[in-house]
Amino acid sequence: MASLLWEIGESTVALVKGFAVTFKNMLRKTVTENYPHQPVNFQPRYRGIHVLQRDEDGLEKCVGCFLCAAACPANCIYIEAAENTDAERISAGERYAKVYNIDYSRCIFCGYCVEACPTDAITHGHGFELATYDINSLVYRKEQLLEKVGGEMPPGARS
Numbered sequence: 001m002a003s004l005l006w007e008i009g010e011s012t013v014a015l016v017k018g019f020a021v022t023f024k025n026m027l028r029k030t031v032t033e034n035y036p037h038q039p040v041n042f043q044p045r046y047r048g049i050h051v052l053q054r055d056e057d058g059l060e061k062c063v064g065c066f067l068c069a070a071a072c073p074a075n076c077i078y079i080e081a082a083e084n085t086d087a088e089r090i091s092a093g094e095r096y097a098k099v100y101n102i103d104y105s106r107c108i109f110c111g112y113c114v115e116a117c118p119t120d121a122i123t124h125g126h127g128f129e130l131a132t133y134d135i136n137s138l139v140y141r142k143e144q145l146l147e148k149v150g151g152e153m154p155p156g157a158r159s
């Protein structure tokens with residue numbers, strides 16, 4: 001009998017807790033994004049399409065070290081590095097990424113690449129419109145990911 005009462009008490013407490021959450025959320029303001037008719041509101045930490053950043057001098061921050069590719073669990077970053085020369089300086093380091101591709105058919109937006117980067121060259125933007133009928137177009141190239149000179153975001157990274 002005592003155990004039955006205990007079970008009834010426990011179930012009642014669980015029900016009250018559950019309904020408390022339900023009623024609390026029923027009274028909250030509804031959050032509905034009217035996409036695509038209105039822009040979507042993102043939390044600052046939202047992990048969208050990547051952006052390859054430039055420094056204050058307009059040079060590419062990426063120094064072609066491959067650490068992001070090594071950290072990527074989906075193996076979706078492809079880099080070809082090249083040496084900077086005095087005649088042609090692309091980044092502030094010894095090397096730069098001549099080719100930098102991210103395959104968004106594999107990317108899981110985990111952010112490991114961003115955490116691994118020693119120069120803060122790669123970040124997540126707020127772009128999310130990746131849907132396509134052509135899987136090949138999900139391989140984004142450096143030109144699509146690189147911040148423009150002057151700070152303008154690349155087209156794919158905009159929200």
Ligand code: SF4
Nearest residue numbers: 072107108110111113
């Ligand atoms: S977000 Fe994750 S899966 Fe996507 S490129 Fe970076 S490390 Fe790879």
Ligand code: SF4
Nearest residue numbers: 062063065066068117
């Ligand atoms: S994005 Fe960062 S981690 Fe990746 S190659 Fe460039 S500098 Fe290295």
